Amino acid sequence: MSTFAPGTFSPHPQRVGVAAMARAQGAIESKLMLRHGEQQLLSIIIPLAILIGAAKLKDTTGHGVDEVFPMVLAVAATSSGFTGQAISLAFDRRYGALKRTGASGVPAWAIVVGKILGVLSMVVLQVLVLGTVAAILGLRVSAGGAAIGVLTLALGVATFTALGLLLGGTFSSEVVLAVANLIWFLLLGAVGWAMFSQGLGDNGVLTLVPTVAMAAGLDTALNGSFPGIELVVLVVWAAVASFAAVRWFRFEG
Numbered sequence: 001m002s003t004f005a006p007g008t009f010s011p012h013p014q015r016v017g018v019a020a021m022a023r024a025q026g027a028i029e030s031k032l033m034l035r036h037g038e039q040q041l042l043s044i045i046i047p048l049a050i051l052i053g054a055a056k057l058k059d060t061t062g063h064g065v066d067e068v069f070p071m072v073l074a075v076a077a078t079s080s081g082f083t084g085q086a087i088s089l090a091f092d093r094r095y096g097a098l099k100r101t102g103a104s105g106v107p108a109w110a111i112v113v114g115k116i117l118g119v120l121s122m123v124v125l126q127v128l129v130l131g132t133v134a135a136i137l138g139l140r141v142s143a144g145g146a147a148i149g150v151l152t153l154a155l156g157v158a159t160f161t162a163l164g165l166l167l168g169g170t171f172s173s174e175v176v177l178a179v180a181n182l183i184w185f186l187l188l189g190a191v192g193w194a195m196f197s198q199g200l201g202d203n204g205v206l207t208l209v210p211t212v213a214m215a216a217g218l219d220t221a222l223n224g225s226f227p228g229i230e231l232v233v234l235v236v237w238a239a240v241a242s243f244a245a246v247r248w249f250r251f252e253g
Contacts, residue, residue: 015105025106025114030121033080036088043080043122044129047072051130055137065137070218071195072130073153074211075188080122081160082167083184085115089168090176093250108169108249112242116161123157141222148221155234156214162241163210169249187211210237 016024033039054068092098101111131139141149167183168176191211194203200219206212207229217230 021106021110022113022117025110026117026121029114029118032088033084033118033122034125039080039084039088039122042084043076043126046079047076047126047130048133050075051133052137055134065134065139066222067195067200067219069130069134069139070200070222071191071215072134073126073218074156074191074215076126076130077123077153077157077160077214078184078187078211080126081119081157082164082187083180085119085161085164086168086176086180087173089115089165090171090173090180093169094173109246112162112165112245112249115165116158119157119161120154123153127153142224145222145224148224148226149218152214152217152221152227152231152234155231155238156210156217159210159214159234159238159241162238162245165249166241166245169245191215207233210234213237 051065051068051072054072055065058064089098098111164180167180171179187209188211190206190209191214194200194206194209194212195215200212200216203212203216207216210233213230213233217227217234220227220230
């Protein structure tokens, strides 16, 4: 005679919770990013070289580490969130990896959230490495400025990740490979031009460019002020890109 109540082993399939699904996808994406050598080069080595090189050229450019550091963080976020995600996602689609993920029941929004969480794990590493080097080079930030800077950085990362997912999730891998690198150079050029030509204080229409908005916002935040206009620009970019990424995301490419 059975000691178990009737129905104890009856199948009871149900969908996993939103938070659990997001955590699982985020953990997977974090491990993939942190193990990828090309991501380390694009997200850590290149921004680190820019930081050290630009800081050492202060006597020539007139811009010290306190101005260079926000620009470098914007470049790092663009590299890991936009370019890296767009290219990796496009090739995942090309070789059917995302099709298998979608067939397992993971919705498009969970993939988008997982990618953002994966990028955030890379950003934590970026902040630790770049922040430590910047501190050695003489950067000093108040606690209040650091708190506002974290908010600005998180919003910028979400913006560039959503843009990367929009590009990588809608076009073919060949198109994405070319366009993502081209846009990366244009975004890098825009923020570099803004800083070295006039500084990050008043950029006019260039503030509408997400890299410029993020760098200017970080510069304002790390100096203890609230970057209202820059945050509004980033919020709009993040909202539009996230909606479009979820709307037109395709598992196959």
